Amino acid sequence: MFLGKANNYNTYLSPVIVFSGVLENYGAGKRTVEINYDPERKMICKYVPGGGTFWRAGGEIVVSEEEAKERAVEFYKKFIGDEYNDHENDIISVRDYGDISKVFCYVDINTVYKGVVYSYDSTRVVYGMRYDRVRDYINHQGNYDIMSQITTLSPNPGVTIEEAKQILKDYSDVDIQDGYVRSPLRLVWELPFIKKDDNKMHYITIDAHTGEIIFYE
Incomplete structure:
Protein backbone atom coordinates (compact mmCIF):
# COMPACT_ATOMS: atom_id res chain seq x y z
CA MET A 1 0.00 0.00 0.00
CA PHE A 2 1.28 3.48 -0.84
CA LEU A 3 0.23 6.57 1.08
CA GLY A 4 1.00 10.15 0.08
CA LYS A 5 1.25 13.06 2.49
CA ALA A 6 1.65 16.81 2.34
CA ASN A 7 3.34 18.82 5.11
CA ASN A 8 0.21 19.21 7.21
CA TYR A 9 -1.59 16.30 8.87
CA ASN A 10 -4.92 17.87 7.89
CA THR A 11 -4.11 17.15 4.25
CA TYR A 12 -3.95 13.38 4.67
CA LEU A 13 -6.25 11.40 2.42
CA SER A 14 -8.14 8.53 4.02
CA PRO A 15 -7.40 5.85 4.99
CA VAL A 16 -4.88 7.43 7.33
CA ILE A 17 -1.93 5.77 9.08
CA VAL A 18 0.13 8.16 11.19
CA PHE A 19 3.53 6.98 12.44
CA SER A 20 5.68 8.45 15.17
CA GLY A 21 9.45 8.08 15.46
CA VAL A 22 10.02 7.91 11.69
CA LEU A 23 11.57 10.33 9.21
CA GLU A 24 9.38 13.19 8.01
CA ASN A 25 9.78 14.56 4.52
CA TYR A 26 12.31 17.31 3.99
CA GLY A 27 11.38 20.36 1.94
CA ALA A 28 8.38 20.82 -0.29
CA GLY A 29 6.77 18.27 -2.52
CA LYS A 30 5.02 14.96 -2.30
CA ARG A 31 6.46 11.91 -0.63
CA THR A 32 5.36 8.27 -0.67
CA VAL A 33 5.89 5.45 1.80
CA GLU A 34 5.50 1.74 1.10
CA ILE A 35 3.60 -0.02 3.90
CA ASN A 36 2.86 -3.76 4.03
CA TYR A 37 0.27 -5.07 6.47
CA ASP A 38 -0.14 -8.71 7.56
CA PRO A 39 -3.90 -9.19 8.13
CA GLU A 40 -3.49 -12.56 9.87
CA ARG A 41 -1.05 -11.24 12.47
CA LYS A 42 -2.67 -7.78 12.39
CA MET A 43 0.75 -6.21 12.12
CA ILE A 44 2.59 -3.78 9.85
CA CYS A 45 5.62 -5.67 8.55
CA LYS A 46 7.14 -3.07 6.24
CA TYR A 47 7.61 0.70 6.32
CA VAL A 48 10.04 2.03 3.69
CA PRO A 49 10.31 5.51 2.14
CA GLY A 50 9.45 5.56 -1.55
CA GLY A 51 9.50 8.73 -3.64
CA GLY A 52 10.27 12.18 -2.30
CA THR A 53 12.99 13.67 -0.12
CA PHE A 54 13.19 12.50 3.49
CA TRP A 55 16.44 13.99 4.73
CA ARG A 56 18.88 16.73 3.94
CA ALA A 57 22.50 16.15 3.00
CA GLY A 58 25.07 16.90 5.70
CA GLY A 59 24.43 17.72 9.34
CA GLU A 60 25.83 16.56 12.65
CA ILE A 61 25.43 13.12 14.18
CA VAL A 62 23.13 13.52 17.18
CA VAL A 63 22.80 9.83 18.16
CA SER A 64 25.66 7.38 18.64
CA GLU A 65 25.63 3.99 16.95
CA GLU A 66 24.94 2.25 20.27
CA GLU A 67 22.06 4.63 21.04
CA ALA A 68 20.70 4.13 17.51
CA LYS A 69 20.83 0.36 18.00
CA GLU A 70 18.96 0.59 21.31
CA ARG A 71 16.28 2.89 19.85
CA ALA A 72 15.88 0.69 16.77
CA VAL A 73 15.26 -2.31 19.03
CA GLU A 74 12.74 -0.33 21.10
CA PHE A 75 10.95 0.63 17.88
CA TYR A 76 10.91 -3.05 16.89
CA LYS A 77 9.45 -4.05 20.27
CA LYS A 78 6.59 -1.57 19.89
CA PHE A 79 5.83 -2.76 16.34
CA ILE A 80 5.56 -6.47 17.17
CA GLY A 81 3.84 -5.99 20.54
CA ASP A 82 3.18 -9.22 22.45
CA GLU A 83 5.12 -11.25 19.86
CA TYR A 84 8.31 -9.85 21.37
CA ASN A 85 7.94 -12.45 24.14
CA ASP A 86 8.94 -15.04 21.52
CA HIS A 87 11.85 -12.95 20.21
CA GLU A 88 13.52 -11.51 23.31
CA ASN A 89 16.46 -13.93 22.88
CA ASP A 90 16.97 -13.25 19.16
CA ILE A 91 20.39 -12.33 17.78
CA ILE A 92 20.81 -8.57 17.26
CA SER A 93 23.64 -7.31 15.06
CA VAL A 94 24.70 -4.07 13.38
CA ARG A 95 25.77 -4.25 9.72
CA ASP A 96 28.65 -2.16 8.41
CA TYR A 97 28.12 -0.74 4.91
CA GLY A 98 31.02 1.70 4.89
CA ASP A 99 30.41 5.46 4.80
CA ILE A 100 26.60 5.19 4.78
CA SER A 101 26.82 3.37 8.14
CA LYS A 102 28.19 6.58 9.65
CA VAL A 103 24.80 8.18 9.01
CA PHE A 104 22.38 5.25 9.24
CA CYS A 105 22.58 2.37 11.70
CA TYR A 106 21.52 -0.94 10.08
CA VAL A 107 20.18 -3.23 12.80
CA ASP A 108 19.34 -6.87 11.98
CA ILE A 109 17.31 -9.07 14.34
CA ASN A 110 17.47 -12.82 13.56
CA THR A 111 15.09 -15.37 15.05
CA VAL A 112 16.57 -17.94 17.43
CA TYR A 113 14.61 -21.13 18.15
CA LYS A 114 16.00 -23.98 20.26
CA GLY A 115 19.52 -22.70 19.78
CA VAL A 116 19.28 -22.40 15.99
CA VAL A 117 19.74 -18.98 14.38
CA TYR A 118 17.45 -18.48 11.37
CA SER A 119 19.35 -16.20 8.99
CA TYR A 120 16.39 -15.54 6.71
CA ASP A 121 13.77 -15.16 9.44
CA SER A 122 14.75 -11.64 10.38
CA THR A 123 13.83 -8.00 10.79
CA ARG A 124 15.84 -4.97 9.72
CA VAL A 125 15.51 -1.51 11.26
CA VAL A 126 17.49 1.35 9.73
CA TYR A 127 17.95 4.22 12.19
CA GLY A 128 19.12 7.72 11.16
CA MET A 129 21.87 8.95 13.49
CA ARG A 130 21.58 12.53 12.20
CA TYR A 131 17.82 12.62 12.59
CA ASP A 132 17.15 10.37 15.61
CA ARG A 133 14.41 8.64 13.61
CA VAL A 134 13.72 5.29 11.94
CA ARG A 135 14.09 5.33 8.16
CA ASP A 136 13.26 1.72 7.23
CA TYR A 137 11.45 -1.10 9.01
CA ILE A 138 11.25 -4.49 7.25
CA ASN A 139 9.99 -7.51 9.17
CA HIS A 140 10.49 -10.91 7.47
CA GLN A 141 9.95 -12.89 10.66
CA GLY A 142 7.14 -15.39 10.25
CA ASN A 143 4.71 -16.83 12.74
CA TYR A 144 6.79 -18.15 15.64
CA ASP A 145 4.54 -21.22 16.04
CA ILE A 146 5.79 -22.47 12.68
CA MET A 147 9.25 -22.96 14.18
CA SER A 148 8.02 -25.91 16.22
CA GLN A 149 6.99 -27.62 12.98
CA ILE A 150 10.20 -27.07 10.99
CA THR A 151 12.86 -27.26 13.71
CA THR A 152 12.80 -31.04 14.12
CA LEU A 153 16.52 -31.87 14.08
CA SER A 154 19.07 -31.37 16.81
CA PRO A 155 20.63 -27.88 16.89
CA ASN A 156 23.97 -29.55 17.62
CA PRO A 157 25.79 -30.48 14.41
CA GLY A 158 27.14 -33.97 13.94
CA VAL A 159 29.67 -32.58 11.48
CA THR A 160 32.08 -29.91 12.76
Whole structure:
Protein backbone atom coordinates (compact mmCIF):
# COMPACT_ATOMS: atom_id res chain seq x y z
CA MET A 1 0.00 0.00 0.00
CA PHE A 2 1.28 3.48 -0.84
CA LEU A 3 0.23 6.57 1.08
CA GLY A 4 1.00 10.15 0.08
CA LYS A 5 1.25 13.06 2.49
CA ALA A 6 1.65 16.81 2.34
CA ASN A 7 3.34 18.82 5.11
CA ASN A 8 0.21 19.21 7.21
CA TYR A 9 -1.59 16.30 8.87
CA ASN A 10 -4.92 17.87 7.89
CA THR A 11 -4.11 17.15 4.25
CA TYR A 12 -3.95 13.38 4.67
CA LEU A 13 -6.25 11.40 2.42
CA SER A 14 -8.14 8.53 4.02
CA PRO A 15 -7.40 5.85 4.99
CA VAL A 16 -4.88 7.43 7.33
CA ILE A 17 -1.93 5.77 9.08
CA VAL A 18 0.13 8.16 11.19
CA PHE A 19 3.53 6.98 12.44
CA SER A 20 5.68 8.45 15.17
CA GLY A 21 9.45 8.08 15.46
CA VAL A 22 10.02 7.91 11.69
CA LEU A 23 11.57 10.33 9.21
CA GLU A 24 9.38 13.19 8.01
CA ASN A 25 9.78 14.56 4.52
CA TYR A 26 12.31 17.31 3.99
CA GLY A 27 11.38 20.36 1.94
CA ALA A 28 8.38 20.82 -0.29
CA GLY A 29 6.77 18.27 -2.52
CA LYS A 30 5.02 14.96 -2.30
CA ARG A 31 6.46 11.91 -0.63
CA THR A 32 5.36 8.27 -0.67
CA VAL A 33 5.89 5.45 1.80
CA GLU A 34 5.50 1.74 1.10
CA ILE A 35 3.60 -0.02 3.90
CA ASN A 36 2.86 -3.76 4.03
CA TYR A 37 0.27 -5.07 6.47
CA ASP A 38 -0.14 -8.71 7.56
CA PRO A 39 -3.90 -9.19 8.13
CA GLU A 40 -3.49 -12.56 9.87
CA ARG A 41 -1.05 -11.24 12.47
CA LYS A 42 -2.67 -7.78 12.39
CA MET A 43 0.75 -6.21 12.12
CA ILE A 44 2.59 -3.78 9.85
CA CYS A 45 5.62 -5.67 8.55
CA LYS A 46 7.14 -3.07 6.24
CA TYR A 47 7.61 0.70 6.32
CA VAL A 48 10.04 2.03 3.69
CA PRO A 49 10.31 5.51 2.14
CA GLY A 50 9.45 5.56 -1.55
CA GLY A 51 9.50 8.73 -3.64
CA GLY A 52 10.27 12.18 -2.30
CA THR A 53 12.99 13.67 -0.12
CA PHE A 54 13.19 12.50 3.49
CA TRP A 55 16.44 13.99 4.73
CA ARG A 56 18.88 16.73 3.94
CA ALA A 57 22.50 16.15 3.00
CA GLY A 58 25.07 16.90 5.70
CA GLY A 59 24.43 17.72 9.34
CA GLU A 60 25.83 16.56 12.65
CA ILE A 61 25.43 13.12 14.18
CA VAL A 62 23.13 13.52 17.18
CA VAL A 63 22.80 9.83 18.16
CA SER A 64 25.66 7.38 18.64
CA GLU A 65 25.63 3.99 16.95
CA GLU A 66 24.94 2.25 20.27
CA GLU A 67 22.06 4.63 21.04
CA ALA A 68 20.70 4.13 17.51
CA LYS A 69 20.83 0.36 18.00
CA GLU A 70 18.96 0.59 21.31
CA ARG A 71 16.28 2.89 19.85
CA ALA A 72 15.88 0.69 16.77
CA VAL A 73 15.26 -2.31 19.03
CA GLU A 74 12.74 -0.33 21.10
CA PHE A 75 10.95 0.63 17.88
CA TYR A 76 10.91 -3.05 16.89
CA LYS A 77 9.45 -4.05 20.27
CA LYS A 78 6.59 -1.57 19.89
CA PHE A 79 5.83 -2.76 16.34
CA ILE A 80 5.56 -6.47 17.17
CA GLY A 81 3.84 -5.99 20.54
CA ASP A 82 3.18 -9.22 22.45
CA GLU A 83 5.12 -11.25 19.86
CA TYR A 84 8.31 -9.85 21.37
CA ASN A 85 7.94 -12.45 24.14
CA ASP A 86 8.94 -15.04 21.52
CA HIS A 87 11.85 -12.95 20.21
CA GLU A 88 13.52 -11.51 23.31
CA ASN A 89 16.46 -13.93 22.88
CA ASP A 90 16.97 -13.25 19.16
CA ILE A 91 20.39 -12.33 17.78
CA ILE A 92 20.81 -8.57 17.26
CA SER A 93 23.64 -7.31 15.06
CA VAL A 94 24.70 -4.07 13.38
CA ARG A 95 25.77 -4.25 9.72
CA ASP A 96 28.65 -2.16 8.41
CA TYR A 97 28.12 -0.74 4.91
CA GLY A 98 31.02 1.70 4.89
CA ASP A 99 30.41 5.46 4.80
CA ILE A 100 26.60 5.19 4.78
CA SER A 101 26.82 3.37 8.14
CA LYS A 102 28.19 6.58 9.65
CA VAL A 103 24.80 8.18 9.01
CA PHE A 104 22.38 5.25 9.24
CA CYS A 105 22.58 2.37 11.70
CA TYR A 106 21.52 -0.94 10.08
CA VAL A 107 20.18 -3.23 12.80
CA ASP A 108 19.34 -6.87 11.98
CA ILE A 109 17.31 -9.07 14.34
CA ASN A 110 17.47 -12.82 13.56
CA THR A 111 15.09 -15.37 15.05
CA VAL A 112 16.57 -17.94 17.43
CA TYR A 113 14.61 -21.13 18.15
CA LYS A 114 16.00 -23.98 20.26
CA GLY A 115 19.52 -22.70 19.78
CA VAL A 116 19.28 -22.40 15.99
CA VAL A 117 19.74 -18.98 14.38
CA TYR A 118 17.45 -18.48 11.37
CA SER A 119 19.35 -16.20 8.99
CA TYR A 120 16.39 -15.54 6.71
CA ASP A 121 13.77 -15.16 9.44
CA SER A 122 14.75 -11.64 10.38
CA THR A 123 13.83 -8.00 10.79
CA ARG A 124 15.84 -4.97 9.72
CA VAL A 125 15.51 -1.51 11.26
CA VAL A 126 17.49 1.35 9.73
CA TYR A 127 17.95 4.22 12.19
CA GLY A 128 19.12 7.72 11.16
CA MET A 129 21.87 8.95 13.49
CA ARG A 130 21.58 12.53 12.20
CA TYR A 131 17.82 12.62 12.59
CA ASP A 132 17.15 10.37 15.61
CA ARG A 133 14.41 8.64 13.61
CA VAL A 134 13.72 5.29 11.94
CA ARG A 135 14.09 5.33 8.16
CA ASP A 136 13.26 1.72 7.23
CA TYR A 137 11.45 -1.10 9.01
CA ILE A 138 11.25 -4.49 7.25
CA ASN A 139 9.99 -7.51 9.17
CA HIS A 140 10.49 -10.91 7.47
CA GLN A 141 9.95 -12.89 10.66
CA GLY A 142 7.14 -15.39 10.25
CA ASN A 143 4.71 -16.83 12.74
CA TYR A 144 6.79 -18.15 15.64
CA ASP A 145 4.54 -21.22 16.04
CA ILE A 146 5.79 -22.47 12.68
CA MET A 147 9.25 -22.96 14.18
CA SER A 148 8.02 -25.91 16.22
CA GLN A 149 6.99 -27.62 12.98
CA ILE A 150 10.20 -27.07 10.99
CA THR A 151 12.86 -27.26 13.71
CA THR A 152 12.80 -31.04 14.12
CA LEU A 153 16.52 -31.87 14.08
CA SER A 154 19.07 -31.37 16.81
CA PRO A 155 20.63 -27.88 16.89
CA ASN A 156 23.97 -29.55 17.62
CA PRO A 157 25.79 -30.48 14.41
CA GLY A 158 27.14 -33.97 13.94
CA VAL A 159 29.67 -32.58 11.48
CA THR A 160 32.08 -29.91 12.76
CA ILE A 161 33.07 -26.87 10.72
CA GLU A 162 36.54 -28.36 10.23
CA GLU A 163 35.03 -31.62 8.94
CA ALA A 164 32.79 -29.58 6.61
CA LYS A 165 35.86 -27.78 5.27
CA GLN A 166 37.55 -31.12 4.69
CA ILE A 167 34.51 -32.32 2.73
CA LEU A 168 34.83 -29.20 0.58
CA LYS A 169 38.56 -29.83 0.06
CA ASP A 170 37.84 -33.40 -1.00
CA TYR A 171 35.11 -32.17 -3.35
CA SER A 172 37.09 -29.44 -5.11
CA ASP A 173 40.49 -27.73 -5.14
CA VAL A 174 39.60 -24.45 -3.47
CA ASP A 175 40.74 -21.73 -1.07
CA ILE A 176 38.35 -21.91 1.92
CA GLN A 177 37.03 -18.74 3.56
CA ASP A 178 34.64 -19.25 6.51
CA GLY A 179 31.33 -20.97 7.31
CA TYR A 180 28.05 -20.18 9.04
CA VAL A 181 24.60 -21.65 9.55
CA ARG A 182 22.25 -20.72 6.72
CA SER A 183 19.15 -22.86 6.35
CA PRO A 184 15.99 -22.59 8.49
CA LEU A 185 14.93 -26.12 7.49
CA ARG A 186 18.17 -28.05 7.95
CA LEU A 187 21.18 -27.34 10.10
CA VAL A 188 23.91 -26.67 7.57
CA TRP A 189 27.37 -25.28 7.05
CA GLU A 190 27.63 -22.82 4.18
CA LEU A 191 31.20 -22.30 3.00
CA PRO A 192 32.16 -19.45 0.65
CA PHE A 193 35.25 -20.34 -1.37
CA ILE A 194 37.37 -19.12 -4.28
CA LYS A 195 38.33 -21.51 -7.07
CA LYS A 196 41.92 -21.18 -8.14
CA ASP A 197 41.09 -21.49 -11.83
CA ASP A 198 38.56 -18.60 -12.02
CA ASN A 199 39.19 -16.51 -8.86
CA LYS A 200 35.43 -16.10 -8.30
CA MET A 201 33.39 -16.56 -5.12
CA HIS A 202 31.37 -19.80 -4.96
CA TYR A 203 29.31 -21.45 -2.23
CA ILE A 204 28.83 -25.00 -1.01
CA THR A 205 26.17 -26.04 1.51
CA ILE A 206 26.81 -29.16 3.63
CA ASP A 207 24.31 -30.87 5.93
CA ALA A 208 25.76 -30.39 9.43
CA HIS A 209 24.28 -33.68 10.62
CA THR A 210 25.08 -36.06 7.76
CA GLY A 211 27.85 -34.37 5.77
CA GLU A 212 25.75 -34.50 2.61
CA ILE A 213 26.52 -31.84 0.00
CA ILE A 214 23.16 -30.08 -0.48
CA PHE A 215 24.07 -27.23 -2.77
CA TYR A 216 27.08 -26.23 -4.85
CA GLU A 217 27.32 -22.94 -6.71
